[in-house]
Amino acid sequence: MESLTDLLSELGLTRQSPVTVLTGAGVSAESGVPTFRGEEGLWKNFRAEELATPEAFERDPATVWEWYDYRRQMMASKEPNPAHHAITRLDEAFPNFLLITQNIDGLHARAGTRRITELHGNIFRVRCTRDGEVSENLDVPLTEIPPGCECGSLLRPDVVWFGEGLPREEFERAFNAAEACKLMLVVGTSAVVHPAASIPVVAKQAGALVVEVNPDPTPLTDLVDLHLRGKAGEILPRVVDILLDFTDM
Numbered sequence: 001m002e003s004l005t006d007l008l009s010e011l012g013l014t015r016q017s018p019v020t021v022l023t024g025a026g027v028s029a030e031s032g033v034p035t036f037r038g039e040e041g042l043w044k045n046f047r048a049e050e051l052a053t054p055e056a057f058e059r060d061p062a063t064v065w066e067w068y069d070y071r072r073q074m075m076a077s078k079e080p081n082p083a084h085h086a087i088t089r090l091d092e093a094f095p096n097f098l099l100i101t102q103n104i105d106g107l108h109a110r111a112g113t114r115r116i117t118e119l120h121g122n123i124f125r126v127r128c129t130r131d132g133e134v135s136e137n138l139d140v141p142l143t144e145i146p147p148g149c150e151c152g153s154l155l156r157p158d159v160v161w162f163g164e165g166l167p168r169e170e171f172e173r174a175f176n177a178a179e180a181c182k183l184m185l186v187v188g189t190s191a192v193v194h195p196a197a198s199i200p201v202v203a204k205q206a207g208a209l210v211v212e213v214n215p216d217p218t219p220l221t222d223l224v225d226l227h228l229r230g231k232a233g234e235i236l237p238r239v240v241d242i243l244l245d246f247t248d249m
Protein backbone atom coordinates (compact mmCIF):
# COMPACT_ATOMS: atom_id res chain seq x y z
CA MET A 1 0.00 0.00 0.00
CA GLU A 2 2.78 2.35 -0.90
CA SER A 3 0.46 4.71 -2.71
CA LEU A 4 -1.63 5.24 0.41
CA THR A 5 1.48 6.41 2.29
CA ASP A 6 2.33 8.74 -0.61
CA LEU A 7 -1.16 10.21 -0.55
CA LEU A 8 -1.01 10.69 3.22
CA SER A 9 2.29 12.52 2.88
CA GLU A 10 0.82 14.90 0.31
CA LEU A 11 -2.20 15.40 2.57
CA GLY A 12 -0.19 16.02 5.74
CA LEU A 13 -2.53 13.93 7.88
CA THR A 14 -2.06 14.31 11.64
CA ARG A 15 -3.86 12.91 14.71
CA GLN A 16 -5.79 16.21 14.91
CA SER A 17 -7.11 15.90 11.33
CA PRO A 18 -10.85 15.22 10.95
CA VAL A 19 -11.27 11.61 9.80
CA THR A 20 -14.58 10.09 8.66
CA VAL A 21 -15.54 6.55 7.72
CA LEU A 22 -18.68 5.65 5.76
CA THR A 23 -19.73 2.01 5.94
CA GLY A 24 -22.31 -0.16 4.20
CA ALA A 25 -23.45 -3.76 4.40
CA GLY A 26 -20.12 -5.11 3.07
CA VAL A 27 -18.36 -4.26 6.35
CA SER A 28 -20.56 -6.83 8.11
CA ALA A 29 -20.34 -9.46 5.34
CA GLU A 30 -17.42 -11.25 6.98
CA SER A 31 -19.44 -11.43 10.21
CA GLY A 32 -21.98 -13.47 8.25
CA VAL A 33 -24.59 -10.73 7.76
CA PRO A 34 -25.76 -10.91 4.13
CA THR A 35 -25.35 -7.76 2.07
CA PHE A 36 -28.47 -6.00 0.91
CA ARG A 37 -28.11 -6.48 -2.83
CA GLY A 38 -27.10 -9.56 -4.81
CA GLU A 39 -28.18 -13.18 -4.48
CA GLU A 40 -28.32 -13.18 -0.71
CA GLY A 41 -30.72 -10.22 -0.66
CA LEU A 42 -33.59 -12.65 -1.28
CA TRP A 43 -35.89 -13.71 1.60
CA LYS A 44 -38.57 -16.28 0.76
CA ASN A 45 -39.79 -14.95 -2.60
CA PHE A 46 -39.25 -11.28 -1.82
CA ARG A 47 -36.42 -9.02 -2.84
CA ALA A 48 -35.22 -6.89 0.05
CA GLU A 49 -36.10 -3.75 -1.91
CA GLU A 50 -39.75 -4.89 -2.02
CA LEU A 51 -40.00 -5.21 1.77
CA ALA A 52 -38.10 -2.13 2.93
CA THR A 53 -40.88 0.27 2.00
CA PRO A 54 -43.69 2.02 3.89
CA GLU A 55 -46.12 0.68 1.27
CA ALA A 56 -45.16 -2.95 2.01
CA PHE A 57 -45.62 -2.32 5.73
CA GLU A 58 -49.01 -0.71 5.20
CA ARG A 59 -50.13 -3.59 2.98
CA ASP A 60 -48.83 -6.45 5.10
CA PRO A 61 -47.18 -5.50 8.43
CA ALA A 62 -46.99 -9.14 9.58
CA THR A 63 -44.87 -10.25 6.60
CA VAL A 64 -42.58 -7.23 6.90
CA TRP A 65 -42.18 -7.88 10.65
CA GLU A 66 -41.48 -11.60 10.00
CA TRP A 67 -38.62 -10.51 7.77
CA TYR A 68 -37.27 -8.11 10.40
CA ASP A 69 -37.70 -10.72 13.15
CA TYR A 70 -35.68 -13.18 11.05
CA ARG A 71 -32.96 -10.56 10.47
CA ARG A 72 -32.91 -9.49 14.14
CA GLN A 73 -32.30 -13.11 15.17
CA MET A 74 -29.59 -13.52 12.53
CA MET A 75 -27.86 -10.20 13.38
CA ALA A 76 -27.99 -10.80 17.14
CA SER A 77 -26.14 -14.09 16.62
CA LYS A 78 -23.22 -12.48 14.73
CA GLU A 79 -20.02 -10.95 16.08
CA PRO A 80 -18.03 -7.90 14.93
CA ASN A 81 -15.17 -8.79 12.55
CA PRO A 82 -11.65 -7.33 12.11
CA ALA A 83 -13.03 -4.47 9.97
CA HIS A 84 -15.36 -3.29 12.77
CA HIS A 85 -12.48 -3.55 15.26
CA ALA A 86 -10.13 -1.61 12.97
CA ILE A 87 -12.66 1.26 12.82
CA THR A 88 -12.80 1.28 16.62
CA ARG A 89 -9.02 1.80 16.66
CA LEU A 90 -9.51 4.93 14.50
CA ASP A 91 -12.24 6.19 16.85
CA GLU A 92 -9.82 5.78 19.76
CA ALA A 93 -6.83 7.36 18.00
CA PHE A 94 -8.29 10.38 16.21
CA PRO A 95 -9.97 12.98 18.47
CA ASN A 96 -11.87 14.39 15.49
CA PHE A 97 -13.47 11.21 14.18
CA LEU A 98 -16.93 10.19 13.00
CA LEU A 99 -18.26 6.87 11.74
CA ILE A 100 -21.24 7.23 9.41
CA THR A 101 -22.95 3.90 8.87
CA GLN A 102 -25.85 2.82 6.71
CA ASN A 103 -26.02 -0.42 8.65
CA ILE A 104 -28.78 -1.18 11.11
CA ASP A 105 -27.13 -4.24 12.70
CA GLY A 106 -25.45 -2.51 15.67
CA LEU A 107 -22.14 -4.35 15.10
CA HIS A 108 -20.04 -1.17 15.12
CA ALA A 109 -21.24 -0.28 18.61
CA ARG A 110 -20.69 -3.85 19.74
CA ALA A 111 -17.09 -3.56 18.47
CA GLY A 112 -16.65 -0.53 20.77
CA THR A 113 -16.89 2.36 18.29
CA ARG A 114 -18.43 5.25 20.19
CA ARG A 115 -18.85 8.12 17.74
CA ILE A 116 -21.41 6.72 15.28
CA THR A 117 -24.10 8.25 13.11
CA GLU A 118 -26.66 5.64 12.09
CA LEU A 119 -28.16 7.02 8.88
CA HIS A 120 -30.72 4.27 8.31
CA GLY A 121 -31.70 3.57 11.91
CA ASN A 122 -31.22 0.49 14.05
CA ILE A 123 -33.01 -2.84 13.84
CA PHE A 124 -33.05 -3.22 17.64
CA ARG A 125 -35.27 -0.15 18.09
CA VAL A 126 -39.01 0.11 17.48
CA ARG A 127 -41.15 3.17 16.77
CA CYS A 128 -44.83 3.74 17.49
CA THR A 129 -46.75 4.36 14.25
CA ARG A 130 -49.07 6.79 16.08
CA ASP A 131 -46.83 9.17 18.05
CA GLY A 132 -43.36 8.24 16.73
CA GLU A 133 -41.98 7.36 20.17
CA VAL A 134 -38.81 5.28 19.84
CA SER A 135 -37.65 2.59 22.25
CA GLU A 136 -35.04 -0.13 22.36
CA ASN A 137 -36.36 -3.65 21.81
CA LEU A 138 -33.95 -6.54 22.22
CA ASP A 139 -36.52 -9.38 22.20
CA VAL A 140 -35.10 -12.10 19.99
CA PRO A 141 -37.33 -13.59 18.69
CA LEU A 142 -40.15 -11.09 19.05
CA THR A 143 -42.90 -12.19 21.42
CA GLU A 144 -45.66 -10.90 19.10
CA ILE A 145 -45.81 -10.39 15.31
CA PRO A 146 -46.63 -7.71 14.39
CA PRO A 147 -45.71 -6.10 17.73
CA GLY A 148 -48.10 -3.56 19.22
CA CYS A 149 -47.49 -0.43 21.28
CA GLU A 150 -48.99 0.06 24.75
CA CYS A 151 -51.22 2.74 23.19
CA GLY A 152 -52.84 0.11 20.96
CA SER A 153 -51.13 1.18 17.69
CA LEU A 154 -48.72 -0.88 15.63
CA LEU A 155 -44.98 -0.64 16.22
CA ARG A 156 -42.62 -0.49 13.26
CA PRO A 157 -38.86 -1.04 13.03
CA ASP A 158 -36.95 2.23 13.65
CA VAL A 159 -35.25 2.05 10.26
CA VAL A 160 -35.40 4.21 7.13
CA TRP A 161 -37.31 2.73 4.24
CA PHE A 162 -37.24 3.82 0.58
CA GLY A 163 -39.03 7.12 0.08
CA GLU A 164 -38.61 8.14 3.71
CA GLY A 165 -36.42 11.00 4.90
CA LEU A 166 -33.32 10.24 6.95
CA PRO A 167 -33.30 11.29 10.63
CA ARG A 168 -32.51 15.00 10.50
CA GLU A 169 -29.82 15.14 13.19
CA GLU A 170 -27.91 12.15 11.76
CA PHE A 171 -28.21 13.50 8.23
CA GLU A 172 -26.81 16.90 9.23
CA ARG A 173 -24.04 15.42 11.33
CA ALA A 174 -22.99 13.18 8.41
CA PHE A 175 -22.96 15.90 5.76
CA ASN A 176 -21.20 18.37 8.07
CA ALA A 177 -18.52 15.76 8.77
CA ALA A 178 -18.16 15.08 5.04
CA GLU A 179 -17.59 18.76 4.34
CA ALA A 180 -15.06 19.12 7.14
CA CYS A 181 -13.04 15.91 6.94
CA LYS A 182 -9.52 15.60 5.61
CA LEU A 183 -9.72 11.84 5.03
CA MET A 184 -12.74 9.68 4.30
CA LEU A 185 -12.71 5.88 4.07
CA VAL A 186 -15.68 4.39 2.19
CA VAL A 187 -16.08 0.75 3.09
CA GLY A 188 -18.42 -1.97 1.77
CA THR A 189 -21.15 0.07 0.15
CA SER A 190 -22.52 -0.32 -3.38
CA ALA A 191 -23.06 3.48 -3.30
CA VAL A 192 -26.36 3.31 -5.12
CA VAL A 193 -28.67 4.45 -2.32
CA HIS A 194 -29.03 8.18 -1.85
CA PRO A 195 -28.52 10.45 -0.03
CA ALA A 196 -25.84 8.26 1.65
CA ALA A 197 -24.08 7.69 -1.70
CA SER A 198 -23.59 11.47 -2.05
CA ILE A 199 -21.59 11.73 1.17
CA PRO A 200 -18.21 10.75 -0.38
CA VAL A 201 -18.92 13.08 -3.30
CA VAL A 202 -19.42 15.97 -0.86
CA ALA A 203 -16.18 15.03 0.93
CA LYS A 204 -14.25 14.88 -2.34
CA GLN A 205 -15.64 18.21 -3.54
CA ALA A 206 -14.67 19.78 -0.21
CA GLY A 207 -11.06 18.63 -0.72
CA ALA A 208 -10.84 15.41 1.31
CA LEU A 209 -8.74 12.41 0.36
CA VAL A 210 -11.30 9.65 -0.31
CA VAL A 211 -10.27 5.98 -0.16
CA GLU A 212 -12.66 3.18 -1.08
CA VAL A 213 -12.41 -0.41 0.19
CA ASN A 214 -14.55 -2.89 -1.74
CA PRO A 215 -14.02 -6.17 -3.63
CA ASP A 216 -16.00 -4.71 -6.53
CA PRO A 217 -16.04 -1.39 -8.35
CA THR A 218 -18.91 0.97 -7.53
CA PRO A 219 -20.21 4.23 -9.03
CA LEU A 220 -17.70 5.98 -6.73
CA THR A 221 -14.62 4.11 -7.93
CA ASP A 222 -13.72 6.56 -10.68
CA LEU A 223 -14.13 9.52 -8.34
CA VAL A 224 -12.10 8.37 -5.34
CA ASP A 225 -8.37 8.98 -4.88
CA LEU A 226 -7.65 5.32 -4.17
CA HIS A 227 -9.69 2.13 -4.60
CA LEU A 228 -8.39 -0.73 -2.47
CA ARG A 229 -9.85 -3.87 -3.96
CA GLY A 230 -10.66 -6.62 -1.48
CA LYS A 231 -12.47 -7.59 1.68
CA ALA A 232 -12.82 -5.04 4.45
CA GLY A 233 -11.77 -7.53 7.15
CA GLU A 234 -8.48 -8.11 5.35
CA ILE A 235 -7.71 -4.61 4.07
CA LEU A 236 -8.98 -2.27 6.77
CA PRO A 237 -6.74 -3.50 9.63
CA ARG A 238 -3.72 -2.85 7.37
CA VAL A 239 -5.02 0.58 6.36
CA VAL A 240 -5.50 1.50 10.02
CA ASP A 241 -1.97 0.27 10.87
CA ILE A 242 -0.65 2.58 8.15
CA LEU A 243 -2.74 5.55 9.34
CA LEU A 244 -1.63 5.10 12.94
CA ASP A 245 2.03 4.57 12.04
CA PHE A 246 1.98 7.58 9.73
CA THR A 247 0.42 9.93 12.29
CA ASP A 248 2.78 8.66 15.01
CA MET A 249 5.71 10.18 13.14
Ligand code: BJW
Nearest residue numbers: 024025026035036037102162163165188189190193194232
Ligand atom coordinates in the same frame (compact mmCIF):
# COMPACT_ATOMS: atom_id res chain seq x y z
C1 BJW B 1 -17.88 -5.89 0.64
C2 BJW B 1 -17.62 -7.14 1.19
C3 BJW B 1 -16.52 -7.25 2.07
C4 BJW B 1 -19.36 -7.30 -0.08
N1 BJW B 1 -15.78 -6.18 2.35
N2 BJW B 1 -17.13 -4.84 0.93
C5 BJW B 1 -31.04 10.32 -5.86
C6 BJW B 1 -30.84 9.58 -6.99
C7 BJW B 1 -31.55 8.40 -7.20
C8 BJW B 1 -32.49 7.94 -6.28
C9 BJW B 1 -32.70 8.69 -5.15
C10 BJW B 1 -31.99 9.87 -4.95
N3 BJW B 1 -32.37 10.39 -3.76
C11 BJW B 1 -33.31 9.57 -3.20
C12 BJW B 1 -33.52 8.53 -4.03
C13 BJW B 1 -34.47 7.40 -3.78
C14 BJW B 1 -33.91 6.31 -2.90
C15 BJW B 1 -32.71 5.70 -3.59
O1 BJW B 1 -31.58 6.00 -3.32
N4 BJW B 1 -32.96 4.81 -4.55
C16 BJW B 1 -31.90 4.18 -5.32
C17 BJW B 1 -31.80 2.70 -4.92
C18 BJW B 1 -32.20 4.34 -6.78
N5 BJW B 1 -33.56 6.82 -1.59
C19 BJW B 1 -34.44 6.91 -0.61
O2 BJW B 1 -35.61 6.59 -0.77
C20 BJW B 1 -33.97 7.50 0.72
N6 BJW B 1 -34.91 8.50 1.10
C21 BJW B 1 -34.93 9.72 0.55
O3 BJW B 1 -34.07 10.13 -0.18
O4 BJW B 1 -36.01 10.42 0.93
C22 BJW B 1 -36.24 11.73 0.39
C23 BJW B 1 -37.21 12.39 1.32
C24 BJW B 1 -36.86 13.58 1.90
C25 BJW B 1 -37.75 14.19 2.78
C26 BJW B 1 -38.95 13.56 3.07
C27 BJW B 1 -39.27 12.35 2.50
C28 BJW B 1 -38.39 11.75 1.63
C29 BJW B 1 -34.02 6.45 1.83
C30 BJW B 1 -33.08 5.33 1.62
C31 BJW B 1 -33.29 4.30 2.72
C32 BJW B 1 -32.47 3.04 2.49
N7 BJW B 1 -32.91 2.01 3.35
C33 BJW B 1 -32.29 0.72 3.31
C34 BJW B 1 -33.07 -0.25 4.20
C35 BJW B 1 -32.78 0.00 5.67
C36 BJW B 1 -33.54 -0.93 6.56
C37 BJW B 1 -33.24 -2.39 6.34
O5 BJW B 1 -32.08 -2.83 6.21
O6 BJW B 1 -34.18 -3.15 6.33
O7 BJW B 1 -30.92 0.80 3.72
S1 BJW B 1 -32.15 0.10 1.61
C38 BJW B 1 -30.59 -0.67 1.86
O8 BJW B 1 -29.60 -0.06 1.00
C39 BJW B 1 -30.17 -0.37 3.30
C40 BJW B 1 -28.71 -0.06 3.14
O9 BJW B 1 -28.24 0.71 4.22
C41 BJW B 1 -28.67 0.66 1.82
C42 BJW B 1 -27.33 0.69 1.17
O10 BJW B 1 -26.89 -0.58 0.85
P1 BJW B 1 -25.34 -0.94 1.05
O11 BJW B 1 -24.99 -0.84 2.46
O12 BJW B 1 -24.55 -0.18 0.09
O13 BJW B 1 -25.36 -2.51 0.74
P2 BJW B 1 -25.29 -3.25 -0.69
O14 BJW B 1 -25.77 -4.63 -0.48
O15 BJW B 1 -25.97 -2.48 -1.75
O16 BJW B 1 -23.74 -3.25 -1.07
C43 BJW B 1 -22.80 -4.01 -0.35
C44 BJW B 1 -21.41 -3.68 -0.87
O17 BJW B 1 -20.47 -4.37 -0.07
C45 BJW B 1 -21.16 -4.10 -2.32
O18 BJW B 1 -20.55 -3.03 -3.01
C46 BJW B 1 -20.18 -5.27 -2.19
O19 BJW B 1 -19.26 -5.34 -3.27
C47 BJW B 1 -19.48 -4.93 -0.90
N8 BJW B 1 -18.89 -6.07 -0.16
N9 BJW B 1 -18.47 -8.07 0.70
C48 BJW B 1 -16.05 -5.03 1.75
N10 BJW B 1 -16.16 -8.49 2.65
